[in-house]
Amino acid sequence: MIEMTIDGLDVQVEEGSSILDVAQFYGIPVPTLCHHDGLTDYGACRLCIVEIGKGDNTKLVSSCTYPAELGLFVRTNSKRVVEARKVLVELLLAMCPSSKTIQDLAAAMEVTKVRFKVEQGDCVLCGLCVRMCAEQMDAKAIGFVNRGKDRKITTPFDIKSDVCRTCGACIYICPACELRCQGPGPPGDVCGSCANVLPVCLEDEDDKMCFLGTCGWCYKELGRKKNKEKE
Amino acid sequence: MKKADIDKILKKYDYKKSSLISILQDLQVINRWLPQETLKYVSEKMDISLMDVYSLVTFYKSFSLKPRGKHIITACSGTACHVRGGPKVLSELENQLGITVGETTPDKNFTLETVRCLGACALGPLVVVDGKYYGQMNPKKVASTLKKYSKKK
Ligand code: FES
Numbered sequence A: 001m002i003e004m005t006i007d008g009l010d011v012q013v014e015e016g017s018s019i020l021d022v023a024q025f026y027g028i029p030v031p032t033l034c035h036h037d038g039l040t041d042y043g044a045c046r047l048c049i050v051e052i053g054k055g056d057n058t059k060l061v062s063s064c065t066y067p068a069e070l071g072l073f074v075r076t077n078s079k080r081v082v083e084a085r086k087v088l089v090e091l092l093l094a095m096c097p098s099s100k101t102i103q104d105l106a107a108a109m110e111v112t113k114v115r116f117k118v119e120q121g122d123c124v125l126c127g128l129c130v131r132m133c134a135e136q137m138d139a140k141a142i143g144f145v146n147r148g149k150d151r152k153i154t155t156p157f158d159i160k161s162d163v164c165r166t167c168g169a170c171i172y173i174c175p176a177c178e179l180r181c182q183g184p185g186p187p188g189d190v191c192g193s194c195a196n197v198l199p200v201c202l203e204d205e206d207d208k209m210c211f212l213g214t215c216g217w218c219y220k221e222l223g224r225k226k227n228k229e230k231e
Numbered sequence B: 001m002k003k004a005d006i007d008k009i010l011k012k013y014d015y016k017k018s019s020l021i022s023i024l025q026d027l028q029v030i031n032r033w034l035p036q037e038t039l040k041y042v043s044e045k046m047d048i049s050l051m052d053v054y055s056l057v058t059f060y061k062s063f064s065l066k067p068r069g070k071h072i073i074t075a076c077s078g079t080a081c082h083v084r085g086g087p088k089v090l091s092e093l094e095n096q097l098g099i100t101v102g103e104t105t106p107d108k109n110f111t112l113e114t115v116r117c118l119g120a121c122a123l124g125p126l127v128v129v130d131g132k133y134y135g136q137m138n139p140k141k142v143a144s145t146l147k148k149y150s151k152k153k
């Protein structure tokens, strides 16, 4: 066990866990995109950044790949972190504006517009599908090719792979190529409807059930409850 | 590429997975490019997934998945060569060869490529043909340089 501080909380954590593990264990919300419990962390999306260190000597690190260390001082919600995260989610949105996952992340961070050139892409290079294929399906049918701005995910030689069993796990895990978020705005709009339009949350109604995962609304609701508790 | 040749190279490196780059470099010397079948064979023999081999080959610019000409011309488009007139030399090369960057002449004699800085900026603008450095290039010198490598009529 090692001792460290996270958001002012002195905690004891198991050796070998990442900062993200610690945060999740203690119920501190840290947004993630490329992290998945069944896969090795890769640090592609950078959404899980946290600030480590004290005083002037701090830096931003991706919590999913940074190991917990003795005496580490972590802040998951400092001004610097929040601002950097907003830019990151904006960049991701510019790449893949139709992804509901990213739209929800943006809504939860109260990002309402994209200032970058919007590209109707269908990949943010988070590498989830690549890791899924290699680690869970043991196939390695897809992977990263080229580098720099030409980097993309495909099969060897861009043809149907011999080792692909068309299991569809890559599609299942993809946060970007899913059906377009069915908000009222045109494709590419940062609608944030899920988080902002009432009534979305069925929590208050006894006879209905919500089939969505955690959406922007849940985060907002969470924040509101927290604020109420503070008051 | 003959399987025996590939096997020889694989054996030279003892099928060591960490030597994959060296192996591919040696293989590329044979044909100046890496055919699909060769990569498949290597991946099978070395027990490395084809995807990993392909990722690696596409990552490094020095590997080619397309047939290349007999002589490989590399024009530097690094910063120093750029300000010293690299782009002019490059477009002259393109003009005279009748191809654009990344292509091979129809007679399979020349392939034109660019590179970002060869670490010899003082010689810029730099053109390298088959590993031989031609420094202080200018559009006028292009023709005479090419002539040295042209097919004898
Ligand atoms: S979740 Fe940590 S970088 Fe994506």
Ligand code: FES
Residues within 6 Å of the ligand: B076, B077, B078, B079, B080, B081, B082, B116, B117, B118, B119, B120, B121, B122, B124, B126
């Ligand atoms: S820029 Fe051409 S050699 Fe450095």
